[in-house]
């Protein structure tokens with residue numbers, strides 16, 4: 123048993139801002155969000171081995187220039203591994219109709235494994251990792267205030283169709299902001315219940331009901347704590363005269379510089395390359 | 404009091420988030436010894452590592468460097484019976500009322516004993532025993548809902564939930580923080596009773612020096628992750644130089660006596676207990692009358 127058995131916060135990279143003052147940190151948040159969206163779309167569409175390995179290398183390179191240790195990205199991937207594995211198995215077994223092209227390796231009953239379905243599995247796993255890396259770089263290099271302002275000003279045109287842009291941005295900020303807080307609360311709760319004899323994740327996996335019951339002592343108090351926190355937040359906001367729907371000015375004014383445009387252009391070119399270049403594999 | 408300590412910590416160190424950019428050394432070298440039946444206070448400023456230290460006592464954290472030995476068992480031993488250890492050392496977290504999750508008080512207190520796999524009769528006896536110990540009537544309250552309780556009562560329920568494990572050592576992190584004066588006093592009396600009548604070894608963290616003076620037989624002072632000094636309340640509160648040097652607060656009785664001494668009255672600073680301090684003040688008044 124590792125000595126950090128209960129160190130939940132160790133694996134949570136979302137909502138943690140790591141100020142290193144790098145080039146990426148200094149980019150305009152709107153540009154960063156836009157570039158992020160473009161890259162994620164390109165990665166989600168790109169379906170070649172080579173393309174995805176290049177994209178993964180690119181994501182690692184982003185860690186390098188933002189001076190954030192790559193171990194941060196890896197610890198974000200770790201909790202997703204079971205999910206990636208289950209997805210891989212499901213795709214291998216049930217997606218054969220969609221990806222039935224290429225060489226046939228196994229054709230046994232309903233199981234049909236082809237070079238195309240294997241590609242689908244590997245490429246999906248790579249995509250997953252790329253996108254986790256990319257989101258980690260984004261949230262680790264951008265403070266939540268910046269993210270909110272970015273989202274708010276990017277979505278600004280939607281105001282014309284009565285979309286509650288400001289409220290939407292606020293909800294996202296609060297959600298991101300409280301991820302580490304709840305991880306801390308959950309860590310404390312797990313420790314407190316373990317002190318009373320609770321065990322987590324030790325029962326056999328097929329005893330689903332038992333294992334579900336095991337999490338009640340954490341989930342229920344956590345829910346209470348979340349309610350209490352929400353109430354505190356409402357009080358704090360009202361005490362500072364927050365009025366929903368009223369006109370608000372922004373303290374930070376963003377003005378994109380030439381580096382911002384250069385970075386955006388670079389990301390667009392990279393996305394075009396990923397999508398348009400005829401990679402051999 | 405036996406010769407061998409029931410709990411011993413030797414040069415314990417702990418680093419949070421080791422090998423990440425957020426790494427932080429919370430314990431830089433703590434050593435302490437607690438003997439069977441003692442009542443020990445751990446004091447120190449916020450962030451000095453008190454909570455980190457006590458989480459080592461029941462194996463929630465394992466020693467990264469240094470040793471923790473509880474009742475002869477080394478915590479670094481990978482084959483350690485961790486469930487057994489958590490039964491032996493009952494840990495009550497800060498604001499423990501947050502951890503209540505059952506609808507009925509009795510059910511919540513029974514959680515620990517049920518997890519131990521005890522027969523129902525025994526569980527029931529333990530719940531009754533624990534509730535009565537903290538001054539909650541078993542018959543009246545066991546079937547009441549938990550969310551309708553006052554803050555002080557909730558904390559007692561949480562304490563009873565740990566007591567129901569019948570620990571040999573009871574560890575409490577700031578047990579009275581945020582309680583109203585009456586609940587505070589009741590809780591302190593519960594702790595005294597557990598220590599004296601039930602012979603539980605008690606280790607508690609506190610910022611309240613009156614409380615420390617009232618309960619503790621010995622005090623450990625923590626600062627920056629290491630223990631500075633250790634001694635009886637008399638040694639520590641009676642020594643103005645140590646108090647000033649390490650920025651330790653003192654009970655109000657000590658402060659009054661210090662002020663009197665500064666004014667030139669002949670008082671004994673070691674008389675920190677209320678009765679003793681009263682005697683000192685009375686003697687000052689009498690000398691004044693004469």
Ligand SMILES: Nc1ncnc2c1ncn2[C@@H]1O[C@H](COP(=O)(O)OP(=O)(O)O)[C@@H](O)[C@H]1O
Pocket residue numbers: 131419420427428429447448449450451452453454455456
């Ligand atoms: N889960 C954690 N992750 C990282 N650092 C922590 C964690 N818990 C506590 N710390 C840090 O360790 C130091 C000691 O904390 P703690 O043991 O809670 O002190 P105390 O209980 O004396 O106030 C503090 O500086 C705190 O910020």
Ligand SMILES: [Mg+2]
Pocket residue numbers: 453454455497576
């Ligand atoms: Mg603490």
